[in-house]
Amino acid sequence: MKHRRIRKFWTIALAIAATILLAGFLIPERKAMPCGNLGDYNHQSFWYWPWTRGTAGWPHTGVDIFGKVGAPVVSQTGGLVIYAKNMPGKAGNSVFVLGPKWRIHEYLHLNSVETSKFKFVKPGEKIGTLGKSGNAASTPAHVHYGIVTPVPYVWRLFADEGTCNPPKRFNWRLMFWLDPADHLPER
16 A cells, blocks of 8 residues: 555656656747847857867857947846856856756856846846956957757767867767757847
């Protein structure tokens, strides 16, 4: 009798978890431009290599959208803010939004963060201002916008991506990074 109740509990818990997981993949993605206009970034900068530290560095994991310091940065999609503060080192002031399809949208190098952890944001809602924080201090003001998926896209393991076709040793990372240009509004 006791084992039957335990089994029933875990069956229901698993069904609820599976429903929540599936629902996350079914939520449609509504798109907004994080800042500026569609001409303010290089559409081919995703997975450009070498981006940092010469040939030992990673390929570029997003696109840099340029503008004036202090310009508003808005969430590209609706979701739950899971990180909103300074990230010591490279990223500087950062906001991470967990959006539809369980994708994490990252906004790095902000001048200021104007949202808080565990807040729900809508597409187009202000989350910060454009800046040069972290390792972007010597570059023009921009927001690094990247999209990470916790569900690996295995077929990308064998892909030839990026402007400079980085070595295949990076392809395991490519399974988890999506090209943000594919997820921005159409021109």
